[in-house]
Amino acid sequence: MSNRKRRSFLSSNMSPKHKRMARMLGYCLVLDDVEAWTAFGVVACAKLAERERLSLAVAALATLPDDRIIEAASFCLGPTGAPLPPFLGGMDEARFWASCATRAELKAHALAAFEAMSPKDRLAFYRHICEVEIAA
Template identity: 55%
Template sequence: MQPDHKRMSRMLGYTLTIGTPEAWQGFRRVAQVRMTEAERAMLAFFMLNTLSRDLAEGIARFALNAAGDPLPPFLGGMEDARSWAGWATRDELKAYALASFEAMTPQDQAAFFQHISTCEVAA
């Protein structure tokens, strides 16, 4: 067994024994140093697949700091939309942008296209 793998095995045992969020945070830090990204990805994939779909999706969203579904507007559409967009993941932004565009009337789509055509895009 490779020394780093042996250390990680012991670290997992200590973490399970202690069982606190702080212990798991320590495990995360040690794993980041002692395991390759591919090893951590495989561990994450197979561990998520041991959970129910709802729980696995919730944990993945939480880990990625996903914003979830936008809330109904409270103080006005744009302010709430911009606030939500600040929390959303790249995939959420793309999905809601496309769905919103597709739901617009043809006139609104044309106006939106005109608006984004005149905006300067940051590279």
């Protein structure tokens, strides 16, 4: 089938709601602002099935670098919040929290913890991370 026939076939067989969504996507790409993209999400939720929205999200996310995928997912899921108080020793809980935290949360808590350490503990921590870096 030629490209011209394929486009004609798709255009004549595309549902009205899919045509509206395609047109809305075009408008959002032109406007490219928060209000337009927010409206796109609202309309997509109303006009597209969950499977269609999931496919659209996966297709878009798959084109991004890993750090941007994590950033987008973190935005959608929201922040992890503060670490829980330790129950037994703290390292297991800290590692679990760190595995769920956003990049910004990790950086903020790491810096705050480092700043709260005594000079002796800072030196020991610095030596530890230097050894870990060399071992890696």
